[in-house]
Amino acid sequence: MHRIIYLFFLFSVVFSMNAQDRLPSTTASVKKGDFYVYWGWNLSDYSSSDITFKGEGYNFTLDNVTAYDRQSDFEPGKYLNPTSMTIPQYNFRMGYYFKENYSLSLGVDHMKYVVAENQTVTINGEINDTNSLYNGVYNNDSIVLEPSFLSFEHTDGLNYINVGLRRHDDLFQYKSVELNTLFGLESGFLFPKTNTRLLDKQRYDDFHISGYGINAVGGIQVAFLKYFFVQSELKGGYINMPSIRTTMDEADSASQSFWFYQVNMVFGVRFKIF
16 A cells, blocks of 8 residues: 555656656646635544554553544445435545646545454553542553453544645646646644544543644646546655544543545536636
8 A cells, every 4th residue: 555655746846757758738727716615534544553542540551553544335325315425434625736747735534443343452550439440550461352451443533634735737738638636745733533432431532623634646647628627646655643532521632643544536526616
């Protein structure tokens, strides 16, 4: 997965550097001053992560915890219905071409992050006075992440709200169809709704600004009839969340950081306001 993303980014840069030689600007539609909006869906992947939990009576770290995404099975009534289309993992973005080949944009990447249950990980730290079976001092001990100990998900979701600068280049045009590339850098904050059950504490599930992210993105766009486009993207970056809410008690928190990867398919429209 890593190699595919790096190669895709490399090819995007090469295409961008050479596109102007292959396609005179007079043959392509003028983008400067245009706005665009797109919506689509993603498949995501995550590196393993060390997760630290702190609160009254406990302070421990779980090492190399694995997690996976949770994309919904395709159902037209869910994916295309305005009342339910935010349930699947989705990407929404709006942008403005302030130059012919550059745009500024604001987007929401709605991913889902689920810690795999019943995996065995290493634990360090202590758990005291929690009215649970897990009280004790841990030093590189193994523990199974059973639901009675921990259930941990960012499933509504791992919301990455970000701004980005993107470069767009035209590869070629045939009649009303254009093939373009894009490459960009983005950064923003994480606003997850974290679903957690920790030890014997009450389940917590609420939105909270938890950290920040930074990423690169590369893509291929097929535009047709001047105003409409279909776009595939590969995105990879880093997420750091030092302030994750885990229980109803504000003194309880978790922290983690990890790399994330996306494969996206989006559908959009380009338009002018002025």
